[in-house]
Amino acid sequence: MQRTQVAIIGAGPAGLLLGALLHKAGIANTILELHSGEQVLARVRAGILERGSAELLDEAGVGRRMRAEGLIHEGIQLSFGGQRQRIDLQGLTGQSVLVYGQNELCRDLMDDRKAAGLTTHYEARHVSLHGLGEPRVVVRYQHLGQARELACDYIAGCDGFHGVSRAGLPASAYHSYERGYPFGWLGVLADTRPPADELVYAQHERGFALCSMRSRTRVRCYIQCSLSDRLESWSDARFWRELKSRLDPVTAAALEPAPSLEKSIAPLRSYVTEPLRFGRLFLAGDAGHLVPPTGAKGLNLAASDVRYLARALTEHYRDRSDAGLARYSEQALRRVWRAERFSWSLTRLLHNFPDHNGFDQRIQQADLDYLMSSRAAQTVLAENYVGLPLTE
Ligand code: FAS
Ligand code: PHB
Secondary structure, three states: OOOOOOEEEEEEEHHHHHHHHHHHHHHHEEEEEEOOOOHHHHHOOOOOEEEEHHHHHHOOOHHHHHHHOEEEEEEEEEOOEEEEEEOHHHHOOOOEEEEHHHHHHHHHHHHHHHHOOOOOEOOOOOEEOOOOOOOOOOEEEOOOOOOEEEEEEEEEEEOOOOOOHHHHOOOHEEEEEEEEEEEEEEEEEEEOOOOOOOOOEEEEOOOOEEEEEEEEEEEEEEEEEEOOHHHOOOOOOHHHHHHHHHHHHHHHHHOOOEEEEEEEEEEEEEEEEEOEEEOOOEEEEHHHHHHHHHOOHHHHHHHHHHHHHHHHHHHHHHOOOOHHHHHHHHHHHHHHHHHHHHHHHHHHOOOOOOOHHHHHHHHHHHHHHHHHHOHHHHHHHHHHHHHHOOOO
C-alpha cells in the first residue's frame, strides 16, 4: 500500500495550490485527479486574482509568470443607462486586482509540481475515502487499470462541486445552504482587443453582460442567458450582436468581434456546506461552496480555504498543534459567507430576474443610482471586490 501524509483529491487550483504549499512546508502529499492534465488546463474559468491570492501563489513559489504577464487593474467599469462609470478600486481601498487566467495559474502549479518530482495521478478513477474517523485513512482508486490504495494522515477534498469528497458523506454529516438563479452565463473567449482598459460589468433590460479579458489581445466576454439556451443556437455573430446591444455606446463601439476560441454556458448557483471538516477529511474550494461568478470570488475563496488549511496542517506537523485544524471550518466559512453575500448582492444588482416586477426594476435602478452617487457605497463594493482581509 502506498503512503503519504496528505492525500489531495482534485488537481484544480485548490488541490494544486495546497500541494505546492504543503511541499514547501516539507509535508508529503499525493494528488489524485479524475481527468488528464490537458483536460484540467483546457477549462476556461476564472480570471481575477485578489491580492491575497496572488501573494499565496508567490508564497508557493509559482508567482513569476503571474507577476510578469498578469495585468494590474485599479478599477472596474459599470455600464448602465447608456453610461459607463468607474469604480476606483485603488483610490477607495488602496488595493488593485490581478487579471490572470485560472488555467495559466494551474499550468504554473502543474509545471512546478512536475519539476519538484511530486506525485500526481491523473485519470485516477473510482476514488473512495475510508476510515475518516480513524487515525489512518485510506483512499482507494483505480489508476492505469490497477486497483490502488493510498494510506495517509489527512485527506483534502479539493474535487470541486461534483466531486466524491462531499458526495461520499452521509447526508446527516452536514447541512447545505443553496440558492439557484433562473439564468446562466454564456461565455466566449476570443482573440481581439478588449473594448476598455478595465472590466466592464453591464446592467441592461436585455440582461447582464461582462467584458473581461485574459490579456490586451484576448477577451473573455459573457452575457446572461436563459437556462434553456443551447450553445448551438448561439452563433458568434449572434453573441457579439447581443453583447453590443447590452453595452453603453462607447464600449459597444470599441468592441471588435472575433471568432470564438471557446464558448460555454455555465449555470449560476450559491451553495455552502457546513461544516467543512469531517474527521480527517477537509473540504476546500468548490468542493465546499459555490458562488455565482459575478463577484469573481470562486477561485479566490478556493485560495483562502487553502491558505487556512495549509497553515493548519503545517502547524500540526511542525508544531504538533491541532488548533488550526480545529479552527479551519469556522475560519474558512466566515470568509465564505462574506463572499457569498457579496456575490449574491452583485448578481441581484446587475441581472434581470424573470420574476421581477416594475417595482423591483425601479429598486434596481435606484440601487445603481445611489451606488454611483455615494463614495461610501462604492467603497463597500470596492473592498469586497478586491478581497476582504484574511483573518489569521
Ligand atoms: P475545480 O472544480 O476547479 O477543481 C476540482 C478538480 O477535481 C477538477 O480538476 C476535477 O476534475 C477534479 N475531480 C472531480 N471529481 C473528482 C474525483 N472523483 N476524483 C478525483 N478528482 C476529481 N470563478 C471565478 O472567480 N470567476 C469566474 O469567472 C468563474 N467562472 C467559472 C465558470 C465555470 C463553468 C465554472 C464551473 C466555475 C467558474 N468559476 C469562476 C469558479 C471556478 O473558478 C472555481 O471557483 C474554481 O475552479 C475552484 O477551484 P477548485 O476548488 O479547485 O475546483
Ligand atoms: C473572467 O475573466 O472570467 C471573469 C472576471 C470577472 C468576473 C467573472 C469572470 O466577475
